[in-house]
Amino acid sequence: MQSVLNALRLLEEVAARQPVGVADLARAMESPKSTVQRALLTLHTAGWIRPAGGTSTRWMVSTKALYVGRSATGELGLRDIAVPVMEELRRATDETVHLAVPEAGNIVLIERLETxxxxxxxxxxxxxxxxxxxxxxxxxxxxxxxxxxxxxxTDGLTRFTETSIVDPRLLRAALAEVRLRGYATNAGEWRSDVSAVAAAVLGDAGLPVASLSVNVPTSRMTEDSRAAFGAAVREAAKTVSEALRRTRGD
Known part of the structure; x- marks a missing residue:
C-alpha cells in the first residue's frame, strides 16, 4: 500500500513541476534517487507519465493522466464544446489559444491550439x-x-516578475477593470516573455468554470492587438458559456 501511495504522490509532484528530473523529485519527496527512479519507471510503464523531449532524464504527465482528470471533473464535455470555438479564435488571431480550468486555487491548462x-x-x-x-x-x-x-x-500574492501584481488593493482594482471590459490581460506578470488576454467561461449561477485565452510573445503584443484579441476572446468565451449552459439544461 505504501508503494502505491508513494507512486501517487510522485505523480502529483511530476504534474506540479513538469518537466522535472529525478534529482528535483528526490529532493521534493525526501527520498533516495533510486527509489524515485523505480517509481518513475512504474508510472511510465503504466502510461501515466512520459519523457519530456524524448529523453528519460526529465518527465511530464501523459495524456492518460489528463484524460482521467477531465473525466473526474466533467471537462471532456467542456472541451468538446470549447475546441471548435477555439479553432475559430485561432484562425481569427493566428495566435496560440488556451483553455484552462480553476482547480484548488490554481488555474490548470487543459487544451492548447498553437499559432x-x-x-x-x-x-x-x-x-x-x-x-x-x-x-x-x-x-x-x-x-x-x-x-x-x-x-x-489571504493565501499570498507571489511576485514572479517586475510587473506581477502583489498589492491586494491593486489586484482588486485590476479585477474591477476586468469586469468592466469583459476580459483580463497579462503583460509579462508570470513570465516576462509571455503576454495574454483571457475571458471567463461561465456556468451555473454565472460562476467561472473555465477561461479562454489568446497567448502571445510579449515582443509581439501591442496596445492595438491587445484590444482586438480581448474583444475576440470575450466573444469566444461568451459563445462557449452559452453553449455549455444549453447542454446542461440551464
Missing part, C-alpha cells in the same frame, strides 16, 4: 498558472465571488 507563427508560446498541458499573475487566472478571479478573491489574496 502557425514560428515564434510562439508553448506551455505543457497540465501546467499550473498563478491566478493573480496570468490572464486566465485574473479572468476567473474577476468572475468569482468576493469571498473567493479574498481567500486567494
Amino acid at each position: 502557425s507563427k514560428p515564434v510562439r508560446i508553448i506551455l505543457p498541458l497540465g501546467q499550473n498558472l498563478p491566478a493573480h499573475a496570468s490572464a486566465n487566472g485574473k479572468a476567473v478571479l474577476a468572475a468569482s465571488s468576493d469571498e473567493a478573491v479574498e481567500r486567494h489574496i
Whole structure:
C-alpha cells in the first residue's frame, strides 16, 4: 500500500513541476534517487507519465493522466464544446489559444491550439498558472465571488516578475477593470516573455468554470492587438458559456 501511495504522490509532484528530473523529485519527496527512479519507471510503464523531449532524464504527465482528470471533473464535455470555438479564435488571431480550468486555487491548462507563427508560446498541458499573475487566472478571479478573491489574496500574492501584481488593493482594482471590459490581460506578470488576454467561461449561477485565452510573445503584443484579441476572446468565451449552459439544461 505504501508503494502505491508513494507512486501517487510522485505523480502529483511530476504534474506540479513538469518537466522535472529525478534529482528535483528526490529532493521534493525526501527520498533516495533510486527509489524515485523505480517509481518513475512504474508510472511510465503504466502510461501515466512520459519523457519530456524524448529523453528519460526529465518527465511530464501523459495524456492518460489528463484524460482521467477531465473525466473526474466533467471537462471532456467542456472541451468538446470549447475546441471548435477555439479553432475559430485561432484562425481569427493566428495566435496560440488556451483553455484552462480553476482547480484548488490554481488555474490548470487543459487544451492548447498553437499559432502557425514560428515564434510562439508553448506551455505543457497540465501546467499550473498563478491566478493573480496570468490572464486566465485574473479572468476567473474577476468572475468569482468576493469571498473567493479574498481567500486567494489571504493565501499570498507571489511576485514572479517586475510587473506581477502583489498589492491586494491593486489586484482588486485590476479585477474591477476586468469586469468592466469583459476580459483580463497579462503583460509579462508570470513570465516576462509571455503576454495574454483571457475571458471567463461561465456556468451555473454565472460562476467561472473555465477561461479562454489568446497567448502571445510579449515582443509581439501591442496596445492595438491587445484590444482586438480581448474583444475576440470575450466573444469566444461568451459563445462557449452559452453553449455549455444549453447542454446542461440551464
